[in-house]
Amino acid sequence: MPLLEIEDLTVRFGGVTALSGIDLSLERGEFCAVIGPNGAGKTTLFNVIAGVIRPSSGRFRFDGAVVHRARPATMRHRGIARTFQVSRVFGSLTVAENVAIAAAGRRLLRPLGALRRYRADSEVSDRVAQLLADTGLSRRARDRADALNIGDVRRLDIARALAGDPALLLLDEPAAGIGVDGMRSLGELISSLRGRGVSVLLVEHYVGWALSLVDRAVVLDMGEKIAEGLPADVRANPRVITAYLGHSGQAGAAEGSAASGGRDGAETAPAALPPSASTAAGPLANRARTAAAQQESSTVGATPSARADARTVAPPTTDGAALLRIADLSVTYGHVSAVRGVSLNVHPGEFVTVVGANGAGKSSLLKCVMGLVPGAGTMIFSDRDLLSEPAHRRAAGGIGYVPEGRRIFPGLTVEENLKVTAGAHPDGAAPMIDQVFAMFPSLARRRHQFGGNLSGGEQSMLAMGRAMMTQPHLLVADEITLGLAPVVVDELFEHLTRMAASGISVLLAEQNAAVALAAADRAYVMEVGHMTMTGPAADLRQDHRVIAAYLEM
Amino acid sequence: MSYLLVVATTVVIYAVLSVGLNIAVGYAGQPHLAQGAFLGIGAYMVAVFSTRYELSFWVSMLIAIAVTAASGLLLGVISLRLRDDFLAIVTIGVNFVVVAIFQYVPWFGGATGVYAIPLPSIGGQQFGNGEFLILGLVMLAIAVAVSGYLARSWLGLGLASLRDDELASASSGTPVAPFKITAFVVSAAIAGMAGALYAPFLSAVTPTSFGFTESIVMLAMVMFGGVGTIRGAILGAVVLGALPEIFRFVSDYRLLIFGGILVLVLRFQPQGIIGTDSAAAGWWSRFRRPGHSADDDGSGGGAGPYGAVGAAGGSLPGPVDAPGAGSAGE
Numbered sequence: 001m002p003l004l005e006i007e008d009l010t011v012r013f014g015g016v017t018a019l020s021g022i023d024l025s026l027e028r029g030e031f032c033a034v035i036g037p038n039g040a041g042k043t044t045l046f047n048v049i050a051g052v053i054r055p056s057s058g059r060f061r062f063d064g065a066v067v068h069r070a071r072p073a074t075m076r077h078r079g080i081a082r083t084f085q086v087s088r089v090f091g092s093l094t095v096a097e098n099v100a101i102a103a104a105g106r107r108l109l110r111p112l113g114a115l116r117r118y119r120a121d122s123e124v125s126d127r128v129a130q131l132l133a134d135t136g137l138s139r140r141a142r143d144r145a146d147a148l149n150i151g152d153v154r155r156l157d158i159a160r161a162l163a164g165d166p167a168l169l170l171l172d173e174p175a176a177g178i179g180v181d182g183m184r185s186l187g188e189l190i191s192s193l194r195g196r197g198v199s200v201l202l203v204e205h206y207v208g209w210a211l212s213l214v215d216r217a218v219v220l221d222m223g224e225k226i227a228e229g230l231p232a233d234v235r236a237n238p239r240v241i242t243a244y245l246g247h248s249g250q251a252g253a254a255e256g257s258a259a260s261g262g263r264d265g266a267e268t269a270p271a272a273l274p275p276s277a278s279t280a281a282g283p284l285a286n287r288a289r290t291a292a293a294q295q296e297s298s299t300v301g302a303t304p305s306a307r308a309d310a311r312t313v314a315p316p317t318t319d320g321a322a323l324l325r326i327a328d329l330s331v332t333y334g335h336v337s338a339v340r341g342v343s344l345n346v347h348p349g350e351f352v353t354v355v356g357a358n359g360a361g362k363s364s365l366l367k368c369v370m371g372l373v374p375g376a377g378t379m380i381f382s383d384r385d386l387l388s389e390p391a392h393r394r395a396a397g398g399i400g401y402v403p404e405g406r407r408i409f410p411g412l413t414v415e416e417n418l419k420v421t422a423g424a425h426p427d428g429a430a431p432m433i434d435q436v437f438a439m440f441p442s443l444a445r446r447r448h449q450f451g452g453n454l455s456g457g458e459q460s461m462l463a464m465g466r467a468m469m470t471q472p473h474l475l476v477a478d479e480i481t482l483g484l485a486p487v488v489v490d491e492l493f494e495h496l497t498r499m500a501a502s503g504i505s506v507l508l509a510e511q512n513a514a515v516a517l518a519a520a521d522r523a524y525v526m527e528v529g530h531m532t533m534t535g536p537a538a539d540l541r542q543d544h545r546v547i548a549a550y551l552e553m
Numbered sequence: 554m555s556y557l558l559v560v561a562t563t564v565v566i567y568a569v570l571s572v573g574l575n576i577a578v579g580y581a582g583q584p585h586l587a588q589g590a591f592l593g594i595g596a597y598m599v600a601v602f603s604t605r606y607e608l609s610f611w612v613s614m615l616i617a618i619a620v621t622a623a624s625g626l627l628l629g630v631i632s633l634r635l636r637d638d639f640l641a642i643v644t645i646g647v648n649f650v651v652v653a654i655f656q657y658v659p660w661f662g663g664a665t666g667v668y669a670i671p672l673p674s675i676g677g678q679q680f681g682n683g684e685f686l687i688l689g690l691v692m693l694a695i696a697v698a699v700s701g702y703l704a705r706s707w708l709g710l711g712l713a714s715l716r717d718d719e720l721a722s723a724s725s726g727t728p729v730a731p732f733k734i735t736a737f738v739v740s741a742a743i744a745g746m747a748g749a750l751y752a753p754f755l756s757a758v759t760p761t762s763f764g765f766t767e768s769i770v771m772l773a774m775v776m777f778g779g780v781g782t783i784r785g786a787i788l789g790a791v792v793l794g795a796l797p798e799i800f801r802f803v804s805d806y807r808l809l810i811f812g813g814i815l816v817l818v819l820r821f822q823p824q825g826i827i828g829t830d831s832a833a834a835g836w837w838s839r840f841r842r843p844g845h846s847a848d849d850d851g852s853g854g855g856a857g858p859y860g861a862v863g864a865a866g867g868s869l870p871g872p873v874d875a876p877g878a879g880s881a882g883e
Contacts, residue, residue, distance in 0.1 A: 072720060094860040117706055454591075
């Protein structure tokens with residue numbers, strides 16, 4: 001009998017179906033990965049098993065018993081332990097105390113047990129010492145948990161989860177933000193758990209890394225299970241590749257591996273990297289690619305003549321000075337570094353896209369351009385040092401921003417959404433609003449509707465229109481296709497292309513590589529905080545290494 | 554001399570209250586702005602039972618502790634439903650409700666309160682100022698012992714973990730609900746004990762002495778000294794409790810000075826004057842063990858791999874929290 005059995009699981013949030021008809025079973029001691037692009041439903045599935053979300057329908061059996069009312073606190077006693085994607089260690093306690101509280105088990109449930117002195121309990125402290133040794137944290141046992149670096153935080157999280165001797169360990173994106181070295185050593189730790197007889201369910205963005213650790217993988221896309229099987233089979237499955245790289249124009253990307261070998265060397269020169277680097281999979285190979293890509297990027301930005309040598313397929317506007325020049329930019333959140341030494345240029349009227357799997361650092365890069373998160377490095381926008389300017393100054397100075405998830409104001413009408421943004425504009429809002437409505441006729445028809453009542457595609461248009469209200473020279477857009485139907489995606493990209501044609505530069509971060517590479521002039525590929533490839537979008541579209549960027553890390 | 558004794562007893566009563574409050578606020582990390590009400594419930598119980606029912610002080614004190622503990626249980630149950638700012642507002646509301654009950658329920662003596670509360674006696678000997686101080690110190694010793702033991706127990710460690718992260722704590726198997734309620738009950742019981750002494754010490758109780766401002770003052774004492782530590786709660790009570798007397802010569806500006814000191818402490822030493830991570834605590838550990846940081850200090854008691862931090866010594870959720878602990882990644 002399997003340890004975990006889930007049948008026909010469906011989860012709805014209001015009108016949105018996050019998971020539909022999912023079957024999943026897990027044997028004792030089996031390691032299984034749940035992968036899928038952003039919005040696939042991975043986190044929802046995780047939260048159902050962890051007892052955080054109650055499913056709308058479906059059966060959930062664990063260890064032979066039906067789980068009726070799952071709650072975080074009771075799952076622990078059933079034998080399901082979890083880790084957290086963001087740091088949720090007990091910061092004011094020592095590392096050893098963090099593990100001790102989780103190892104206390106039934107002691108906490110008996111009134112007299114809870115009143116015992118915890119330090120005097122040698123049974124627990126021996127167990128804590130053993131767990132810390134197993135997870136490589138013995139040296140940090142007496143340090144406060146909030147002093148740990150992110151890699152050790154993940155180790156502590158795993159040690160804490162193991163402390164209750166679970167039959168099933170749920171790992172929630174453990175690789176997020178820990179970098180390639182951290183991923184390698186964390187991978188070793190996870191593999192070392194095999195001797196314990198514990199089953200592992202790993203939910204992860206970094207597909208290649210996850211697949212290298214598990215016996216079996218389940219792939220979700222848009223709330224449905226699209227594939228299941230051995231890691232190698234899943235990786236080669238065309239449906240999986242399509243799910244990751246996008247729903248539009250898949251032919252080009254999928255055929256890329258065959259096409260790229262025979263391509264003209266001169267045309268792909270800026271993006272071309274030694275074939276040896278591209279054939280080697282995994283984090284270390286990516287580092288080599290990164291170094292090469294960074295070198296390439298810096299020559300792009302250096303001098304016009306160097307750029308002319310490097311670029312032959314770029315649009316005519318590229319020979320002038322860059323509108324936005326980013327060099328060696330890093331973004332860190334506490335201990336987590338999301339963007340590491342990234343360089344990037346956007347020229348006037350150019351449509352540049354940054355593609356990469358979820359967790360690559362695309363959103364952080366764009367937020368940093370807009371001034372929503374602090375960054376270190378160089379960022380020049382029409383001769384101004386952007387990093388020293390607050391976000392509102394950047395907005396007024398010619399940068400429009402379409403945030404991830406659109407973030408329109410749901411309680412304001414379409415027209416009010418637009419008016420709010422134009423507040424600073426000297427000419428008043430009316431002429432710009434007319435211009436936006438001319439650009440997006442479907443918005444004009446809904447001008448008095450509340451933003452919250454628009455469809456996803458219309459909300460995306462409204463977010464784009466709102467960004468246009470300040471008459472920007474550069475439009476920064478983050479994941480505009482998220483959760484939208486392919487036909488709507490194509491329409492949105494038509495708008496972006498038209499904007500670029502009218503002279504507005506576009507910098508778009510997009511997970512849907514197929515459609516983004518089809519529309520953009522030039523593209524950058526981002527992996528684990530680094531830029532690993534750059535070149536004309538049409539070339540990258542044919543490059544099998546773009547697929548690798550999604551499925552190998 | 555007797556003036557000094559009165560000031561000292563007042564300070565000691567405040568110390569008992571803030572050591573008790575620290576269990577809910579410091580150990581469990583719950584916002585609690587109703588400690589004044591629990592002081593009032595304790596004081597009123599002794600006042601009513603020792604005057605109207607002519608029970609002895611000691612019996613009334615036990616009733617007072619029991620009733621306040623039960624009221625704490627009620628607040629504890631409320632705390633399970635609410636969090637952070639909302640819980641803070643509800644505790645404020647609870648304080649106002651309790652004062653209103655004192656004021657309008659005739660059993661409590663109405664707006665004039667209860668007066669002519671008999672002095673406690675022990676072995677036929679009536680209490681004088683000295684005895685009040687001694688009993689106060691005994692109560693403080695009890696509060697410190699209970700609170701210190703709690704910090705070293707599984708309960709204390711569990712409270713510290715749910716203070717840092719409730720979801721992670723629940724996922725680690727901590728029974729969050731009974732633990733939180735226990736923290737509120739113990740906090741309240743200690744306040745009830747202090748209230749029992751407070752009533753005969755002043756010989757009269759009126760509803761307004763237990764208002765929201767009193768609760769603020771007690772919370773300020775805990776924050777001033779260092780939230781989560783017993784030493785901090787006592788220092789806060791001593792400094793802020795004695796301050797009004799020390800600055801008596803500038804009577805009109807006392808509150809101004811009081812508030813100013815609080816603002817400065819919270820701005821420059823948010824962990825309190827001698828709390829965990831405060832500058833003073835750092836100096837002290839370097840002075841005691843040159844060459845070792847505070848974290849290397851294993852003297853926290855007993856063997857084991859745990860280190861010195863212990864369950865006591867954390868921070869309130871919210872503004873006092875370390876920056877940058879929030880979102881990560883995309």
